[in-house]
Amino acid sequence: EVFGKYKVRSLALAEAGRHQIRLAEHEMPGLMALREEFGAAQPLRGARIAGSLHMTVQTAVLIETLVALGAQVRWASCNIFSTQDEAAAAVVVGPHGTPADPQGVPVFAWKGESLEEYWDCTEQILLWPGEEGPNLILDDGGDATMLVHLGLQYERAGIVPPDTLPGEPDHTHEMNVVRGVLRRALESDPLRWTGIAQQLGGVTEETTTGVHRLYHLAESGELLFPAINVNDSVTKSKFDNKYGIRHSLPDGINRATDILIGGKVAFVAGYGDVGKGAAEAFRGQGARVIVSEVDPICALQAAMDGFQVARLEDVVGEADFFITTTGNKDVVRVEHMLAMKDKAVVGNIGHFDNEIDMAGLEAVPGIVKTEIKPQVHEWTLPAGDGRAERSIIVLSEGRLLNLGNATGHPSFVMSNSFANQVIGQLELFADMARPAEERQYERQVYRLPKVLDEKVARLHLDALGVRLTELSPAQADYIGVPVQGPYKPEHYRY
Numbered sequence: 001e002v003f004g005k006y007k008v009r010s011l012a013l014a015e016a017g018r019h020q021i022r023l024a025e026h027e028m029p030g031l032m033a034l035r036e037e038f039g040a041a042q043p044l045r046g047a048r049i050a051g052s053l054h055m056t057v058q059t060a061v062l063i064e065t066l067v068a069l070g071a072q073v074r075w076a077s078c079n080i081f082s083t084q085d086e087a088a089a090a091v092v093v094g095p096h097g098t099p100a101d102p103q104g105v106p107v108f109a110w111k112g113e114s115l116e117e118y119w120d121c122t123e124q125i126l127l128w129p130g131e132e133g134p135n136l137i138l139d140d141g142g143d144a145t146m147l148v149h150l151g152l153q154y155e156r157a158g159i160v161p162p163d164t165l166p167g168e169p170d171h172t173h174e175m176n177v178v179r180g181v182l183r184r185a186l187e188s189d190p191l192r193w194t195g196i197a198q199q200l201g202g203v204t205e206e207t208t209t210g211v212h213r214l215y216h217l218a219e220s221g222e223l224l225f226p227a228i229n230v231n232d233s234v235t236k237s238k239f240d241n242k243y244g245i246r247h248s249l250p251d252g253i254n255r256a257t258d259i260l261i262g263g264k265v266a267f268v269a270g271y272g273d274v275g276k277g278a279a280e281a282f283r284g285q286g287a288r289v290i291v292s293e294v295d296p297i298c299a300l301q302a303a304m305d306g307f308q309v310a311r312l313e314d315v316v317g318e319a320d321f322f323i324t325t326t327g328n329k330d331v332v333r334v335e336h337m338l339a340m341k342d343k344a345v346v347g348n349i350g351h352f353d354n355e356i357d358m359a360g361l362e363a364v365p366g367i368v369k370t371e372i373k374p375q376v377h378e379w380t381l382p383a384g385d386g387r388a389e390r391s392i393i394v395l396s397e398g399r400l401l402n403l404g405n406a407t408g409h410p411s412f413v414m415s416n417s418f419a420n421q422v423i424g425q426l427e428l429f430a431d432m433a434r435p436a437e438e439r440q441y442e443r444q445v446y447r448l449p450k451v452l453d454e455k456v457a458r459l460h461l462d463a464l465g466v467r468l469t470e471l472s473p474a475q476a477d478y479i480g481v482p483v484q485g486p487y488k489p490e491h492y493r494y
């Protein structure tokens with residue numbers, strides 16, 4: 001449990017993790033098919049992948065798939081609460097090792113990290129023994145990618161990171177921690193970040209918010225290497241973001257509170273891919289669901305799907321659950337929380353913890369925070385302004401609760417997302433081997449071609465008993481597509 005090789009809760013948890021990983025493999029046909037297809041050729045031999053993505057059982061199967069294709073890997077989680085300690089331990093020990101003789105992958109992650117520990121772990125995946133650093137990043141939310149970009153700016157121009165990056169969530173308190181990491185790194189090697197950036201050939205990004213950050217870097221001309229937007233593969237965001245949330249949101253609420261959802265009123269901020277899954281989950285549990293939106297198209301969708309669409313301030317006194325899904329900041333503010341019912345449940349499933357104003361809540365005079373159990377806190381609001389003393393229940397301190405209070409999305413849906421991750425890594429690594437003049441990827445953000453998106457879907461049909469209908473050549477001609485696809489034009493919205 002030392003930095004440099006690994007740092008996890010305890011290797012004694014490895015056996016439990018290994019059993020869960022073995023069962024998860026059965027539910028992840030996409031990843032297992034890629035091991036079958038590419039294992040012999042070892043196409044990732046020479047790839048050194050720094051991974052910053054929730055260290056769950058599902059991610060363990062992703063890591064071991066990358067290793068099976070020849071990659072070297074070092075891993076950290078992308079959230080302080082989302083690690084499953086038994087999965088982290090099993091990955092360090094590996095399928096053939098023992099706690100006394102770990103043979104697996106260096107992992108720097110445990111559930112309940114402090115912010116300082118989180119950024120130390122993120123730095124560890126960029127620090128490889130000897131001269132070689134990572135040549136690829138696999139990111140979720142963009143923290144690892146941002147650290148490299150900030151480090152280079154800091155090194156080259158002495159630009160101490162601002163409190164918040166332009167277009168970034170307000171992470172003032174966290175940026176102080178990041179500055180400490182950057183400063184310490186430069187004290188050890190004044191050209192360390194240059195060295196790391198020069199070896200990096202690209203990044204694959206898992207989630208919506210991380211993709212927003214990448215487009216921001218690309219538009220400003222600051223992106224240091226090519227990026228593949230995994231989130232916007234149809235077989236990722238139209239499945240993970242929606243059906244994954246439909247499963248893991250109620251999972252998180254139930255494990256955290258055991259409060260009956262049926263018959264209650266649930267408020268969902270945002271009706272994008274995640275909001276759609278959240279609203280459907282609440283309706284499935286028998287709640288009356290109210291949605292808020294800023295986008296008229298998504299608002300119209302919500303209304304046509306039978307949901308009430310209202311502003312938070314107009315319904316804040318009648319809802320029992322408040323869930324944010326926007327990828328935005330300051331969505332549920334202090335004035336809203338002060339107006340909520342006694343024992344209302346408040347949580348976020350967006351990537352960052354700034355959708356709910358936790359700093360503002362903590363600063364309310366006379367407020368009392370009581371830990372009910374890890375990642376479940378009762379905040380008692382003092383009497384005043386004509387209201388008696390009452391309390392609200394906040395989950396995972398405003399961080400994504402499906403991974404903080406539960407174990408995130410189930411394996412089958414993550415198999416779709418992670419098959420795109422593996423294909424993205426293969427694409428970038430193959431391109432790095434081409435002569436510069438033949439490279440296909442520049443310092444821009446790319447989506448995978450539709451034919452690969454459809455391939456990921458195909459890999460998951462047998463497991464669900466799906467029989468595809470075959471197009472006849474005449475039919476294919478009639479609708480103007482190849483018999484074997486791709487079946488839709490780029491502008492098609494699924």
Ligand SMILES: NC(=O)C1=CN([C@@H]2O[C@H](COP(=O)(O)OP(=O)(O)OC[C@H]3O[C@@H](n4cnc5c(N)ncnc54)[C@H](O)[C@@H]3O)[C@@H](O)[C@H]2O)C=CC1
Pocket residue numbers: 207208209210237240241245269270271272273274275292293294295298325326327328331349350351352400401402403408409
């Ligand atoms: N917890 C998890 O397992 C997952 C989390 N995510 C994260 O969830 C967030 C949302 O992802 P997607 O649904 O894919 O994004 P999206 O862009 O499809 O949906 C977000 C929606 O929120 C709306 N919105 C923005 N500001 C708002 C406000 N102030 N009030 C009401 N609505 C507002 C937007 O109009 C948009 O329709 C991102 O941070 C993403 O990274 C994504 C997948 C899984």
Ligand SMILES: Nc1ncnc2c1ncn2[C@@H]1O[C@H](CO)C(=O)[C@H]1O
Pocket residue numbers: 053054055056057058059140141206207208240244351403407408409410414417
């Ligand atoms: N069980 C899980 N393991 C790893 N990542 C997950 C899991 N559930 C959700 N996620 C990812 O979490 C990000 C948001 O940080 C997503 O976009 C999802 O793909």
